[in-house]
Amino acid sequence: xxxxxxxxAIIIGGGAAGLFCAGLAGQRGKKILVLDHAEVLGExxxxxxxxxxxxxxxxxxxxxxxxxxxxxxxxxxxxxxxRAFIDLVRAYGISFHEKHAGQxxxxxxxxxxxxLLFQECAKGQVQIRHPVSVSAIDSTxxxxxxxxxxxxxxxxxxxLATGGLPxxxxxxxxxALDLARQxxxxxxxxRAALVPLSFTAKAFAQLDSxxxxxxxxxxxxxxxxxxxxxxxxHEDLLLTHKGLSGPGVLQASSYWEEGELIEIDWLSNKAxxxxxxxxxxIFSANVNRLKTTEYILASVMPLRLAKxxxxxxxxxxxxxxxVGKIEQQALKASLTQWRVKPAGTLGWNKAEVMRGGVNxxxxxxxxxxxxxxxxxxFIGECVDVTGHLGGHNFQWAWSSAxxxxxxx
Numbered sequence: 058x059x060x061x062x063x064x065x066a067i068i069i070g071g072g073a074a075g076l077f078c079a080g081l082a083g084q085r086g087k088k089i090l091v092l093d094h095a096e097v098l099g100e101x102x103x104x105x106x107x108x109x110x111x112x113x114x115x116x117x118x119x120x121x122x123x124x125x126x127x128x129x130x131x132x133x134x135x136x137x138x139x140r141a142f143i144d145l146v147r148a149y150g151i152s153f154h155e156k157h158a159g160q161x162x163x164x165x166x167x168x169x170x171x172x173l174l175f176q177e178c179a180k181g182q183v184q185i186r187h188p189v190s191v192s193a194i195d196s197t198x199x200x201x202x203x204x205x206x207x208x209x210x211x212x213x214x215x216x217l218a219t220g221g222l223p224x225x226x227x228x229x230x231x232x233a234l235d236l237a238r239q240x241x242x243x244x245x246x247x248r249a250a251l252v253p254l255s256f257t258a259k260a261f262a263q264l265d266s267x268x269x270x271x272x273x274x275x276x277x278x279x280x281x282x283x284x285x286x287x288x289x290x291h292e293d294l295l296l297t298h299k300g301l302s303g304p305g306v307l308q309a310s311s312y313w314e315e316g317e318l319i320e321i322d323w324l325s326n327k328a329x330x331x332x333x334x335x336x337x338x339i340f341s342a343n344v345n346r347l348k349t350t351e352y353i354l355a356s357v358m359p360l361r362l363a364k365x366x367x368x369x370x371x372x373x374x375x376x377x378x379x380v381g382k383i384e385q386q387a388l389k390a391s392l393t394q395w396r397v398k399p400a401g402t403l404g405w406n407k408a409e410v411m412r413g414g415v416n417x418x419x420x421x422x423x424x425x426x427x428x429x430x431x432x433x434x435f436i437g438e439c440v441d442v443t444g445h446l447g448g449h450n451f452q453w454a455w456s457s458a459x460x461x462x463x464x465x
Contacts, residue, residue: 064212071098074437074454075218076174081462083181093187099171100227110167114448116159129417137459221411221438233439243416249408250311253302254399275325279312332393424464
């Protein structure tokens, strides 16, 4: 395959967004080169979804995304919705299943999605080179120059698809963010999202004894709503030796701000029934009057956790008929409006995605091109668009790549 004197586009990053964009653009007749510094491409895809890749969500819509501009992702998601990628997966004969709330996973292996992307690139005669390190990117009056250890490549467009900062062990880098700053494009401070929260011993004294417990809760985060707003999730929570994890906590972490409290309703269920309603039901039943507080609680939560709440309220081994109204209300508030301040997150190594990134105000949502730098594009996770847990971040990769590919 001959190398053109000037490429139609060079895509930096051979992950989900980069490869998908390359394949689509190549099939439109564009001469596309993909550069990546990794020895093996698609590693984040390979490890996602427990090795089966939660490749999209049937319910993916703007409501499942965080951004300082909540309208930015609407155009891309509308032009390339979840059903479009599902159709592509079906066309490749990849079997899949819905695990929970619209979350779609491969039946066999995430490698099938990686293979799909490579085959799409092959159809478009895309050239992929790796490991290749990009040392600099400069613009001229007529084109862009991408400097690498193997030489200089000239191109009409540069697409940054280098992802975010999570999981540095598989090659995550700040390349796209650094380049944006180089061209005076604003970057929203990145931070770990969809990540477990840690706690001090003072805030949560019995973590070791409670580790391994999982139960459905309602968890509210971003209580002050200063930046990305507040949200409530009805999902499972998992107690660990280091703090709180599980789907509910991962979701809440994306909205959590340093120094803020989170609020947990330990009695709420996935259907959204308020814990206060359940509390009134079980503690007003005559059959429970002569039972101990922890025994009644154990009918709706694990016994170890029930004992902790009863002990903290000074009601351990105390029959409910002997508990005064003030103590009853205090226990109810503790169970349904439990507030605690996380010490922090478990960091980039445990994060699934990045919150923040290239400020969407600097980009055209219909093309993903930088408004003040014609020919410079940013797609995927490096942009300030972060999806909820459950395949939404992959859908953003596909959608943002699509609109970019069709504007090259």
